[in-house]
Amino acid sequence: MPTNLNKTLAARIVLGFLGGLLIGLVVFGVSRRINPSSTVQIKINEKSYTLEIAKTPAQRAKGLMLRENLDENKGMLFVFPREGRHGFWMYKTRIPLKMIWLDKNWKVVHMEAQVPPCESEDPLKCPSYYPSKPAMYVIEINP
Numbered sequence: 001m002p003t004n005l006n007k008t009l010a011a012r013i014v015l016g017f018l019g020g021l022l023i024g025l026v027v028f029g030v031s032r033r034i035n036p037s038s039t040v041q042i043k044i045n046e047k048s049y050t051l052e053i054a055k056t057p058a059q060r061a062k063g064l065m066l067r068e069n070l071d072e073n074k075g076m077l078f079v080f081p082r083e084g085r086h087g088f089w090m091y092k093t094r095i096p097l098k099m100i101w102l103d104k105n106w107k108v109v110h111m112e113a114q115v116p117p118c119e120s121e122d123p124l125k126c127p128s129y130y131p132s133k134p135a136m137y138v139i140e141i142n143p
Contacts, residue, residue, distance in 0.1 A: 040077055042139075048073060049141055055079040064140055065092040075141035083134040090118040091126040098143040101135035109133040114143050 042049050050073060054060045060078050064070065080086055083104050094117045101110040110131035118126035 042077075044141070049075050051075045051077040051139065051141075053077050053079060063088070063093070064095065064097070067093075067095055070095050070097075070142055072142055075139060078138040078140070080136050080138075083136045085130050085134055086138060087128045087130040088138065088140075089126060089128045090115065091123045093117050093126075096143050097140045099129060100139040100141075101131035101133075102137040102139070103134065104136040106137070109135050 038053055040051050040053060042051060052075070054063060054076055055078075060080070063078070064076055078086070086101070088099060096117055097112075097115045099112040099115055100108060103109050110133060112129050115129060120126055
């Protein structure tokens with residue numbers, strides 16, 4: 001059972017990460033309007049990322065499925081037309097991911113820090129991940 005000290009340390013680490021994410025989004029000028037290009041640059045905790053943008057239903061459905069690897073500084077930004085509890089199914093996702101859900105104001109509302117790949121070919125055995133609060137954007141990067 002975790003001690004209060006472990007919980008406090010974990011909370012500080014998460015808050016530091018989230019603060020860095022918010023600062024990075026502001027520093028790189030990611031706004032509420034998504035650039036029509038296919039990528040966007042962000043900075044999280046002093047580390048720069050190039051994110052592919054998935055804004056159509058087909059792009060969001062495919063996501064990072066079938067990728068055998070993901071460069072350390074690459075990822076994907078999922079853009080939804082409205083806030084909701086948008087879930088992510090790990091079927092045919094072969095790489096571990098960190099998932100960060102953001103609301104319409106780019107505030108982090110949920111994070112899954114270590115999502116393992118689904119190794120099963122049976123879609124019923126692959127988990128889905130949902131945010132605890134409504135989100136409009138989701139970032140997937142290397143954990």
